[in-house]
Amino acid sequence: MITIIVVIAIIAILVIWFISVQRQIINREEICKNSLSQIGVQQSSRWDALSALAELVKGYSEHEYKTLTDVIAQRRSITSASSVSEANQQENFLTQAMGRISLVAEQYPDLKAQPVFSQAMDSVNMYENQVRMSRMVFNDAVTMYNKLIRQIPSSIVASMLGFKTKEYLVENQAKTEMPSMKI
Numbered sequence: 001m002i003t004i005i006v007v008i009a010i011i012a013i014l015v016i017w018f019i020s021v022q023r024q025i026i027n028r029e030e031i032c033k034n035s036l037s038q039i040g041v042q043q044s045s046r047w048d049a050l051s052a053l054a055e056l057v058k059g060y061s062e063h064e065y066k067t068l069t070d071v072i073a074q075r076r077s078i079t080s081a082s083s084v085s086e087a088n089q090q091e092n093f094l095t096q097a098m099g100r101i102s103l104v105a106e107q108y109p110d111l112k113a114q115p116v117f118s119q120a121m122d123s124v125n126m127y128e129n130q131v132r133m134s135r136m137v138f139n140d141a142v143t144m145y146n147k148l149i150r151q152i153p154s155s156i157v158a159s160m161l162g163f164k165t166k167e168y169l170v171e172n173q174a175k176t177e178m179p180s181m182k183i
Contacts, residue, residue, distance in 0.1 A: 021157040028145040032166055033080035035138035036087060039169075040078025042134050043090055046127035047075050050097050053120045057101065060108040064100065071097045084167040091131070098124070135169050142166045 051072055058065040074093050078086060105111050146165045149158035 018157055021154045022161060025145075025148060025154065025158055025161070025163055028141070028148050029163070031141045032138065032145050035134065035141045036078065036082060036084075037080040039087055039131060039134040039138060040082065042127055042131040043078055043087075043094065046094060046124060046131060047072060049120055049123040049127055050094070050101070053101050053117070053124065054097075056111065056114065056117050056120065057104050060104065060111050064104045068097060068100050068104075071100065084169055087169060139168050142168055 050068070054065060054068040054072060057068060071093060076086065076090060078090055105117070111117055148154050149163045149165065
């Protein structure tokens with residue numbers, strides 16, 4: 001009789017532990033999804049600011065306006081169901097659009113002198129910082145999730161339930177080089 005009680009107690013403890021680990025994994029996975037979705041929200045705001053800048057450019061150069069709107073048209077929403085490669089692809093499109101706007105601003109100094117242009121650039125920079133922070137939060141969430149599903153004993157539950165490691169967002173290589181500080 002005592003043996004049966006001990007066996008039932010051990011089974012109950014294992015079931016409770018299994019459920020607890022499964023809940024931890026789900027919680028971390030949801031944090032990863034939420035973090036990726038937040039990147040999408042920030043990128044969307046940045047796209048809106050870029051669209052406003054494109055409208056300003058229109059008065060200066062129809063060709064550059066068309067080029068910018070073509071780049072902006074490639075926008076895709078990033079959601080919790082998006083992949084890391086989709087988020088990176090959108091970041092590359094944003095970088096390309098910003099490069100175009102910088103080029104136009106250099107070609108048309110009057111454009112840079114407009115207060116609306118300055119305000120729009122400030123908005124874009126603010127959203128860029130928010131995207132950068134959201135990317136860091138996502139990578140931190142992925143680190144915690146990946147550690148949880150790879151460490152014993154939770155890795156046993158993760159493999160039984162089919163959880164896989166997640167990819168990290170990588171920084172655009174063009175942005176990792178130190179800009180020239182020559183004056």
